[in-house]
Amino acid sequence: MSRRVLIELQFSGAIPYYILLSRxxxxxxxxxxxxxxxxxxxxxxxxxxxxxxxxTVPIMHGRSHRQLMKDTRxxxxxxxxxxxxxxxxxxxxxxxYFEYFEDELAEIYSRQPVFLIDLNxxxxxxxxxxxxxxxxxxTSAEYEEHPNATDMRSTISPTQSPDVKLSELRxxxxxxxxxxxxPNLSILDLLFNEGPSTGGLIRRLRDLPVQST
Numbered sequence: 001m002s003r004r005v006l007i008e009l010q011f012s013g014a015i016p017y018y019i020l021l022s023r024x025x026x027x028x029x030x031x032x033x034x035x036x037x038x039x040x041x042x043x044x045x046x047x048x049x050x051x052x053x054x055x056t057v058p059i060m061h062g063r064s065h066r067q068l069m070k071d072t073r074x075x076x077x078x079x080x081x082x083x084x085x086x087x088x089x090x091x092x093x094x095x096x097y098f099e100y101f102e103d104e105l106a107e108i109y110s111r112q113p114v115f116l117i118d119l120n121x122x123x124x125x126x127x128x129x130x131x132x133x134x135x136x137x138x139t140s141a142e143y144e145e146h147p148n149a150t151d152m153r154s155t156i157s158p159t160q161s162p163d164v165k166l167s168e169l170r171x172x173x174x175x176x177x178x179x180x181x182x183p184n185l186s187i188l189d190l191l192f193n194e195g196p197s198t199g200g201l202i203r204r205l206r207d208l209p210v211q212s213t
Contacts, residue, residue: 003024003025003026004024004025004026004027004028004148004149004150005020005021005023005024005026005027005028005149005150005152006028006030006140006144006147006149006150006151006152006153007020007021007027007028007029007030007152007153007155008029008030008033008039008040008041008069008153008154009029009030009031009041009069009117009120009121009124009139010039010040010041010044010120010156011040011041011042011043011044011057011116011119011120011123012044012055012123012127012186012187012188013040013044013124013127013186013187014040014044014045014156014184014185014186014187015169015184015185015186015187015189015190015202016156016184017040017156017187018127018131018187018202019202019205019206020152020155020156021135022133022135022202022203022206023206024135024150025135025136026135026136026137026138026149027135027136027137027138028137028138028139028140028147028149029117029121029137029138029139029140030069030139030140030143030153031068031069031070031117031139031140032068032069032070032140032141032142032143033068033069033143033153034066034067034068034069035059035066035067035068035069035072035116036154038157038158038159039154039157039158040156040157040158041069041116041120042056042057042058042059042072042116043055043056043057043158044185044186044188045158045184045185045186046087046088046091046092046185046186046188046189047091047173047174047175047176047179047182047185047189048087048090048091048175049090049091049175049178051175051179051182052182053087053091055084055087056080057074057080057116057119058074058075058077058078058080059072059073059074059075059116060072060073060074060075069116069117070115070117070139071115072115072116072117073114073115073116074112074113074114074115074116074119076112081109081110081112084109085106085109088105088188091174091175092174092188092189092192094174095174095192095193096192096193096194096195097191097192097193097194097195098192100195101126101130101191101192104126104129105126108122108123108126117139124137127187127188127191130191130198131198131199131202132196132199133199169183169201169205171190171193171194171201172193173189173193174193190202
């Protein structure tokens with residue numbers, strides 16, 4: 001496998017997404033693709049008091065619904081940042097490590113970036129720091145049909161269930177006694193529940209297959 005991967009830039013990426021990234025020495029985030037609907041590019045899944053919690057970053061659409069990822073603007077006609085933060089607090093205030101990461105994540109939520117890709121990069125940098133990673137990453141210079149890298153674009157999405165044997169990744173979730181264990185959530189769920197151990201858990205699983213089923 002190539003040690004360089006080309007992949008979309010997710011918002012608060014899913015745990016399988018970060019397992020996949022950990023298998024490479026260099027990451028190129030695709031920014032010249034047409035922005036697709038209903039993907040983890042502008043949404044994430046968490047475990048909340050009522051079960052699966054879906055958070056979405058609203059985007060602006062121009063006259064044409066086709067727009068490049070790099071040109072996709074965030075909509076601020078309602079205060080989704082406040083809504084997200086209330087949801088995060090309701091879901092994770094009782095978790096062991098929410099307070100550990102709270103200030104840094106709250107600072108990101110206090111900003112108002114124009115473009116989705118900038119928000120996603122800020123959160124990815126936060127996650128990398130939390131994981132103790134230093135995997136170099138860049139953004140794509142153009143759209144390539146046949147890139148000189150492992151092409152993993154759109155491999156992991158809300159409608160595709162990646163087979164990464166996540167039964168081997170079991171950890172305590174805040175509302176597990178109420179709803180059972182919910183797999184394949186955002187990396188934030190793992191960080192808030194496992195804290196500094198998260199990087200080690202990801203490394204333990206990085207050699208397992210990541211395939212859509």
